[in-house]
Amino acid sequence: MVKKNLLLAEDDELLASLLDYRLQKGGYNVHWASDGRDVKEYLKLATPDIIVSDIMMPYFSGIELIDYVRNELNSKIPIIIISSAGNEENVLSAFELGANDFISKPVSPSELLVRVGRELIKQ
Amino acid sequence: MKIISQTYQGIKLFSAPKIPTDLLWDLTIVFSGLGFLFLLFVFIFRNRLSNKAIKVARQKKILAPIISNFLFYENDATKDESYEYINLKVEMRELLKTPFNRLVLTEVLLDLQKDLSGDSRNRIFQLYQDLELHLDAIKKLRSWRWELVSKGILELTQMRVLAAYGFIKKFINDKRGVVRKQAQIATVTLKHEGISYFLDTTRYGISEWQQLKLLDVLNSFEDFTPPRFKAWLTSRNRDVVLFALRLIRHYNQTDANKALIELLKHKNDQIKSEAILCIKDFGVFEALNMLKSVFRMCSVDIKLQILDVISSLGKEEDIEFLESIKKKESNFLVNSKAISAINAIKPDTYVPTEGIDKTITMKNIESDKQVNSSQFSEAMNNNELPQDDSSPVSDQKENSLSNPDYLDPEFEDELIFDLCFMEELEDILSDYKEEDQEVDYLPLDFLPVVSEQDELKAAEAANPVKKQGVESDEKLEEESFRVELEAILDNIRSHEENDINDYQEDTELEFLPIVVDIDMEDNSGEMPEIHEEDVLSLEVFGEELNVQNKAALLYDKFPEVDLLPGEEMEKPETADQKSIDWMTFKKDAEPIDDDVHAENNEPEPDDYAENRRRDEENLNNVPEFKGFSIFQELFRTCDRESKLILLDEILAVGDEKEVHFLKTLLNDADKKVRTKAEIILKELQALLTPEIEVRETVNQTIINESDTEQPGPDEVIQSVPNQINKISTSIMDKEEDILKSLEFCFLHDFESDDDNHASLFEVDFELEETPIEEIEDNLKTNKKR
Helix, strand or coil, X not given: CCCEEEEEEXXXXXXXXXXXXXHHHCCEEEEEECCHHHHHHHHHHCCCCEEEEECCCCCCCHHHHHHHHHHHCCCCCCEXXXXXXXXXXXXXXXXXXXXXXXXXXXXXXXXXHHHHHHHHHHC | CHHHHHXXXXXXXXXXXXXXXXXXXXXXXXXXXXXXXXXXXXXXXXXXXXXXXXXXXXXXXXXXXXXXXXXXXXXXXXXXXXXXXHHHHHHHHHHCCXXXXXXXXXXXXXXXXXXXXXXXXXXXXXXXXXXXXXXHHHHHCCCCCHHHHHHHHHHHHHCCCHHHHHHHHHHHHCCCHHHHHHHHHHHHHHCCCHHHHHHHHCCCCCCHHHHHHHHHHHHHCCCCCCCCHHHHHHCCCHHHHHHHHHHHHHCCCCCCHHHHHHHCCCCCHHHHHHHHHHHHHHCCHHHHHHHHHHHCCCCHHHHHHXXXXXXXXXXHHHHHHHHHHHHHCCCHHHHHHHHHHHHHHCCCCCCCCCCCCCCCCHHHHXXXXXXXXXXXXXXXXXXXXXCCXXXXXXXXXXXXXXXXXXXXXXXXXXXXXXXHHHHHHHHHHHHHHHCCCCCCCCCCCCCCCCCCHHHHHHHHHHCHHHHHHHHHHHHHHHHHHHHHHHHHHHHHHHHCCCXXXXXXXXXXXXXXXXXXXXXXXXXXXXXXXXXXXXXXXXXXXXXXCCHXXXXXXXXXXXXXXXXCCHHHHCCXXXXXXXXXXXXXXXXXXXXXXXXXHHHCCCCCCHHHHHHHHHHHHHHHCCCCCCCCCHHHHHHHHCCHHHHHHHHHHXXXXXXXXXXXXXXXXXXXXXXXXXXXXXXXXXXXHHHHHHHHHHHHHHHHHHHHHXXXXXXXXXXXXXXXXXXXXXXXXXXXXXXXXXXXXXHHHHHHHHHCCCCCHHHCCCCCCCCCXXXXXXXXXXXXXXXXX
């Protein structure tokens, strides 16, 4: 069975490594990008099946990432955003720009895994 | 020279002291060395910190996968996974031997527990204790440095180390504020019973922020059963009592009523205030007496709170207390609150008195109502009559008034006329009432002549199907009109003490338009048979004089139907003709009916004869009607300047009706208006003298002719209108512009079926200030003309 490619955009290394480990264990081929520039570079080279991105990232925020994917790449890749609690405005903006799902910090890795699976099934 | 030399000697004091250059060099070298050392220390410590950070980051990268493996290891793992897990465990034990790795691992776990939730978080807590990292934190508690102790308490709290509860609770009364506060939060967080222990043992004050933090911790508990906080209302610690009161209010613990009432006597305002809030929220009615008792001794803020509670919980027996406060209390806020509390208990006890115009009374409102009712009648006349009679009249009024859109511009002039008419009618009736005159007859020569017979016939011929609908609309209008008039007449009847016989009551409605319309056709089964021509001719009164014949027939057949009096059956000709001494015409036309009866050989019923006799008597007793001036209505609503301008217009377009109106203005309150009215009256009378003379001559001629020739009734019928026609035409030819009154113009426009209804009320003048002298000059010029 071919593993689905997942782009994880998260600037917190510890959390990223933990989620990376959990998602890989969940059967995904995870590519981790620590900031917006990495994300952009990766997207120029490859097209993931799904993107999991933090909203607050250096150089290139999660909102800008959604805008880039939807408007510049004209891609319908499912995007799940991770946001800290009390950041509803950004979440609303993300949904307006075309985010598919949203999960708030503190994150439950198991919940994220379920949400990723559901979005891929939708596709 | 001597003085100068002395002066220069004095300046020596300000000259630079001699400093050895060697010392300066030494100082420069020392300070440069210190600066270099400082920079060196900064560089070294910065490097150490950054190196440590790099080392920690590197170590975290090493530890992160190990932690992930530990966190997500499951019992159903594969052999490889289990093997890897065991290897990592061994590796971890080796790593933990060094304090740096323990420190890094602790940091990693503390960071992760913030970002993770659910099962992963619980596993982190478990891992922390499994690796015995909590022992390091407990060791920190023994440190003499407050920051380390505080850090240790925080770490143990975040990682939920319940075993450390016993160690931490000792710090609740620590003299170091930061440690104490950290310990308080830790105690409450680690165990549910921590709050009780904290409230029992704390001796220090609890800041507002700390109370909020503690409340936040309590709220974060999922399965927390709060203790009965009333137990701490007896605490010696004032802040504990205050915090307990807030918790009681937060958790709605209503079992502390007695304590709450007792706390109203507390010396501390904060506690008192909190107790009052609890009393208000829980509706403790038994606290009212205590509230009243302590009221005098309280501060303004507490007094306001007490009054607020009384307003929400108080009853009528508390109003006396509030009244006493209102009288005695000098503070405006308290006084106002007392009034508002009284109004809350018993609404509308006090109404606003400041800034109220006391001259406005209910009478004004009544007059407004009258205007509204007349507007309502207009709406009714304008097909706005509600179909459902059961609906309340007030509702109808509201509907009609709240929807001004019903005023179709097409009918605007008619509506204005109706408005004037209704008001004028009421004035006339009220005048009659004042004079105690018996209202046997209502002079209505100012009524519009409704002549639509031709139109009706044409419409009937064109579209017979629609006839019934049109008639029903007209009937509605007439009925609403009748209802309005009957209401007024009923008032008059009830006002008069003398009994009026049935016939008199009937004659009171004689001025009404004939309501025998085409609907009669529908009722032909019940009513005697009537020819359609007869009915149509009666619909439009006064179209032809020979209609009287048919009307008399109908009168005989339908005695219950209110026919118009004989004089109103006259041919309207023109509005001007109608205005010319209708009384004279009436007398001449009166006997015609009798002759008609005689000619037709119809037996004259006894009642009918009696009625006719009374009718004649009534007609002889009819009071002189001075006429309706359109200016009267305009004068009601305008200011002085407008009145003066209108007086000029009266002179230009006025006639006999305006003379009467001007006479009433001689008693006007405004001197200017009074003076000008007097002048205009004289001028107008002078202008109208030729007309009156002509009219009198004509009347005399007619009377003479009738006396001498004594023509038959038919001849009279034919000749009189012709004579009137001639006279009126001659008058109009001569002085048409001067004599034509506004209402005549109005009626004339209607009669001539002029489409330009918009110009009905066009009073073509501009508002400008004109001195009286100039007006008098103008009047003289007009007179000469």
